[in-house]
Amino acid sequence: MSVDRAERTGEAAAEPAPAAPEQARPRPEGxxxxxxxxxxxxxxxxxxHVASSVERVSMLAFAVFLLGSILxxxxxxNPVNLGNMLVQCTDLIILACGMTFVFMNGGIDxxxxxxxxxxxxxxxxxxxxxxxxxxxxxxxxxxMLGIGLGIGALNGLMVTRLRMPSFIATMASQLxxxxxALWWTQSSTIGGIPRSFLAIGRGRVLGVEVPIxxxxxxxxxxxxxxHRTVFGRCVxxxxxxxxxxxxxxxxxxxxxxxxxILCGGLAAVAAIVMTARSGAGMPGLGKSMLMDIVGxxxxxxxAVTGGKGSILGTATGAALIIALNNSLNxxxxxxxxxxxxxxxxxxxxxxxxxxxxKGDV
Amino acid sequence: xxxxxxxxxxxxxxxxxPTRGQAAEKMRIGxxxxxxxxxxxxxxxxxxxxxxxxxxxxxxxxxxxxxAVKQNNQIDDLIAQGVKAIVCVYVDFKSIxxxxxxxxxxxxxxxxxxxxxxxxxxxxxSWGIAxxxxxLTVNGWKWMAGYARDHKMKLKVLELVGxxxxxxxxxxxxxxxxxxxxxxxxxxxxxxxxxxxxxxxxLAGATNALQAHPxxxxxxxxxxxxxxxxxxxxxxxxxxxxxxEKGHVVVMPYSGNKASLDAMRQKYVEMTFGMDxxxxxxxxxxxxxxxxxxxxxxxPVADPGFIITQANFADTSKRAYGxx
Numbered sequence: 001m002s003v004d005r006a007e008r009t010g011e012a013a014a015e016p017a018p019a020a021p022e023q024a025r026p027r028p029e030g031x032x033x034x035x036x037x038x039x040x041x042x043x044x045x046x047x048x049h050v051a052s053s054v055e056r057v058s059m060l061a062f063a064v065f066l067l068g069s070i071l072x073x074x075x076x077x078n079p080v081n082l083g084n085m086l087v088q089c090t091d092l093i094i095l096a097c098g099m100t101f102v103f104m105n106g107g108i109d110x111x112x113x114x115x116x117x118x119x120x121x122x123x124x125x126x127x128x129x130x131x132x133x134x135x136x137x138x139x140x141x142x143x144m145l146g147i148g149l150g151i152g153a154l155n156g157l158m159v160t161r162l163r164m165p166s167f168i169a170t171m172a173s174q175l176x177x178x179x180x181a182l183w184w185t186q187s188s189t190i191g192g193i194p195r196s197f198l199a200i201g202r203g204r205v206l207g208v209e210v211p212i213x214x215x216x217x218x219x220x221x222x223x224x225x226x227h228r229t230v231f232g233r234c235v236x237x238x239x240x241x242x243x244x245x246x247x248x249x250x251x252x253x254x255x256x257x258x259x260x261i262l263c264g265g266l267a268a269v270a271a272i273v274m275t276a277r278s279g280a281g282m283p284g285l286g287k288s289m290l291m292d293i294v295g296x297x298x299x300x301x302x303a304v305t306g307g308k309g310s311i312l313g314t315a316t317g318a319a320l321i322i323a324l325n326n327s328l329n330x331x332x333x334x335x336x337x338x339x340x341x342x343x344x345x346x347x348x349x350x351x352x353x354x355x356x357x358k359g360d361v
Numbered sequence: 362x363x364x365x366x367x368x369x370x371x372x373x374x375x376x377x378x379p380t381r382g383q384a385a386e387k388m389r390i391g392x393x394x395x396x397x398x399x400x401x402x403x404x405x406x407x408x409x410x411x412x413x414x415x416x417x418x419x420x421x422x423x424x425x426x427x428x429a430v431k432q433n434n435q436i437d438d439l440i441a442q443g444v445k446a447i448v449c450v451y452v453d454f455k456s457i458x459x460x461x462x463x464x465x466x467x468x469x470x471x472x473x474x475x476x477x478x479x480x481x482x483x484x485x486x487s488w489g490i491a492x493x494x495x496x497l498t499v500n501g502w503k504w505m506a507g508y509a510r511d512h513k514m515k516l517k518v519l520e521l522v523g524x525x526x527x528x529x530x531x532x533x534x535x536x537x538x539x540x541x542x543x544x545x546x547x548x549x550x551x552x553x554x555x556x557x558x559x560x561x562x563x564l565a566g567a568t569n570a571l572q573a574h575p576x577x578x579x580x581x582x583x584x585x586x587x588x589x590x591x592x593x594x595x596x597x598x599x600x601x602x603x604x605x606e607k608g609h610v611v612v613m614p615y616s617g618n619k620a621s622l623d624a625m626r627q628k629y630v631e632m633t634f635g636m637d638x639x640x641x642x643x644x645x646x647x648x649x650x651x652x653x654x655x656x657x658x659x660x661p662v663a664d665p666g667f668i669i670t671q672a673n674f675a676d677t678s679k680r681a682y683g684x685x
Binding site: 075078080081083084087088091182186187188189190191202274277278279280282284285286287288289326329330332334335 | 397421423424426427428429430431433434435437438440441442443453454455456458459524525526555557
């Protein structure tokens with residue numbers, strides 16, 4: 001089924017009305033057709049059930065990469081190393097989950113790094129001012145969440161009411177709020193984080209590190225939201241075609257507004273976890289993460305044009321990036337070569353998506 | 362099938378790179394650096410690798426690219442790899458304490474280099490070597506105050522400050538202020554510009570300051586890294602002049618890279634603060650190996666650095682990493 005793309009601001013398109021929201025969902029799997037022989041049947045099954053989706057190709061690539069690293073990279077399979085990697089995935093996965101929703105609308109949110117920075121220093125300042133008391137910890141968490149939701153709401157308003165492209169709106173918020181974090185702290189770090197807050201980053205519950213539990217909860221909640229709720233169906237529909245969705249009675253503006261709030265809120269959750277792990281409020285927190293966040297979403301199979309995405313795919317993309325960093329570091333590869341390889345991988349996956357989209361036409 | 366082949370090929374590319382076998386007989390020392398984007402860091406790295414070669418140990422070097430969270434993650438990875446000691450140039454002096462705690466928990470000595478790090482109750486640093494930035498700045502500025510008196514000048518100073526998460530920056534500012542307090546007849550701070558070690562910010566800040574305050578006749582930059590931006594700003598203002606020429610601005614680079622030495626050779630710069638970065642790198646690996654073997658090392662070292670002037674240039678410039 002072809003997917004026609006209306007203008008992102010929701011203005012009327014000249015093209016004829018395309019598919020209804022239900023039919024605009026990701027292409028369903030077709031039945032596997034048996035070939036003339038066993039290998040032909042397997043090949044056909046593989047093409048239909050795995051190769052038909054960028055997300056599944058990424059999962060396969062991750063599985064192969066993981067296996068290869070375990071077999072060939074010294075110390076990769078060390079339980080401590082694997083545990084470290086899992087914890088290191090948490091920030092990226094939480095942030096990428098939020099970004100997935102925005103990408104599914106064909107947009108982007110540059111302000112996530114500003115939420116990290118401003119949230120981190122605000123939370124640290126609140127705790128420092130409150131003497132590290134349990135009440136100050138609760139206030140800090142509330143303040144950090146408030147910042148994420150507030151910036152997300154501002155972005156949503158700029159995109160839906162002022163009809164600004166998300167690229168411009170979120171870049172403006174990123175500059176304003178990251179600048180605010182630097183100005184407020186004069187680029188200094190804020191220490192004195194109480195142990196009760198640090199436990200969010202380094203504590204354990206039933207033997208499992210708290211950041212991992214937070215990550216699992218976020219992934220489960222986001223996957224449920226996207227794939228099991230009316231809101232999720234609205235996200236797919238709006239991301240596919242604004243005009244059709246509006247005609248179908250879907251609240252387009254409200255959905256887009258909610259996407260940015262969700263992204264900002266999840267960035268705030270990541271700020272809480274990262275600040276707790278770092279032990280300080282940092283005005284530069286996560287400043288170099290944006291490319292990895294976008295990379296995780298793209299590798300995970302979310303279409304940059306909107307209308308298609310998967311939380312599990314995003315989590316896989318994030319895990320692949322972390323595993324790539326880790327195993328290539330273990331092999332002694334220089335950081336600039338690792339960056340080049342990451343860029344190459346993202347390009348490859350984006351090309352796969354383009355090839356697949358052309359096959360759908 | 363084409364898509365599968367491409368996906369598998371991307372994975373295979375990563376493994377086409379030669380797999381390093383473990384040098385079981387060599388001790389492995391972990392190194393965590395802030396960055397490698399400047400000859401200053403390469404000078405430290407050269408000291409580290411020279412020591413590793415002389416002591417026959419293997420270095421596992423990681424670069425945080427200025428990201429404090431990434432640095433802590435990388436140090437966790439180094440600990441998981443079983444390195445025997447960790448040498449670190451930290452990105453953020455508060456955030457790094459988490460990594461120090463992790464090293465303490467794993468009984469791995471933690472050594473700082475270039476940037477001083479104080480132990481806390483629950484994060485113990487084993488040893489360290491860094492330039493005593495306060496003493497070096499005081500010595501350099503005392504020399505410059507004497508120079509200003511001899512030439513009957515009053516220095517109106519623009520200070521280009523680095524990142525305030527870097528303890529070295531705070532000590533340089535403190536040293537400058539201490540000398541200025543005692544020499545206020547020949548020194549005055551006109552403007553302070555924070556640069557975050559960003560060349561664009563340094564250029565914009567210096568350009569704006571020179572326009573807003575044309576009386577500025579001296580620029581104190583916290584690192585030679587900012588020299589190119591400073592020269593660009595002075596050229597734009599028509600004030601990149603040699604010593605003795607009308608409109609000359611006293612420029613004081615910090616650390617001793619090739620550009621600052623060239624500027625001194627060409628008589629644009631009177632004095633440069635010199636840092637012995639090779640020594641910092643070398644001695645930190647030496648101490649790391651000793652500590653890993655359970656040997657005693659002395660107290661942390663605060664290296665006084667050196668002042669390169671036009672008078673002593675021929676001899677003293679050889680100690681600077683810009684002449685390597």
